[in-house]
Amino acid sequence: MTSTTLTSTRSPTDAQRAVVDAADALFSEHGIGPVSTEDVARRAGLDPSAVVAAYPTQHDLVVAVLQRWHAAWTAALERIAAEAEDPRDEVLAVFDHLERCFAADDWRGCAFINLHAELGRQDPEIAELAREHVRQVEQHLTQVCSRAGLPAHVAQTIVLLVEGARVDSAVQRSPQAARTARLGAAMLMAVYEADHSA
Structure with missing residues (x-):
């Protein structure tokens, strides 16, 4: 650890x-x-x-970059939570935030994904920081989904949509991944709501 x-x-x-x-x-x-x-x-x-x-050391610098990214991501989630009146809107707003990130001229992908891909096999500490970041994002979204009356497995799927969008945006150099993932999240929540109501 x-x-x-x-x-x-x-x-x-x-x-x-x-x-x-x-x-x-x-x-x-x-x-x-x-x-x-x-x-x-x-x-x-x-x-x-x-x-x-x-x-x-280079390791110290990489850690500092990851800490910066995590702080920015945490601040974004806190801002979204403060602005959203409904937890389902809060979930969807995460993808709106991602779309803005992906549309930026300097977007080259998520540092956690990029740096883990480059260093994760040889530097266990960097690999663990990347895993911990994903765990914290999943924990946050699980709490949001719980407030929306959605089960944990829905939050886990939404996390996959978030991470998949981050990867696809870097490969495609397009914000479209965020829009597609947002639609997927909305459909997932709507399907679960319909099944639960029935």
């Missing part, structure tokens, strides 16, 4: 923010392998020594 968590225990410095911003962009564009400390420093507008001081 990893000793690193998805939530950073310290507030990042300005230099750390700049380094993580740069690394996140470069990893999305090129993968981890081709990206050097000098590349990150150049993108961040810092000296390479400042990058190493902020994150001594």
Whole structure:
């Protein structure tokens, strides 16, 4: 089990923010392998020594990028929960959020999926962070579905729609995956509601 968590225990410095911003962009564009400390420093507008001081190893930097992605995803779920009046609308709003993400010019796929694909076999800690992220998303959606009167297996299916949309959007370079997944989630909830009412 990893000793690193998805939530950073310290507030990042300005230099750390700049380094993580740069690394996140470069990893999305090129993968981890081709990206050097000098590349990150150049993108961040810092000296390479400042990058190493902020994150001594590539592993530390990858963890920081994943923590940033998890924090952004958690904030989005909290915003959606605050804005939605009905839990079923809350479920569908997750896919609306994904569509906006997928439509962004700099979208190259989910960092958890990309970094797990590249490092997951050789770095158990990165693999575990990716699994924990998915577990937390599933836990959140299970709670939302429970408030909507939907069983846990519906939430598990919706998580698969979320993750499948993230993968497809990276391959197709299109937000269509979010719209299709949203329709699938709406149909699933409607079918269960009809069966339950009957």
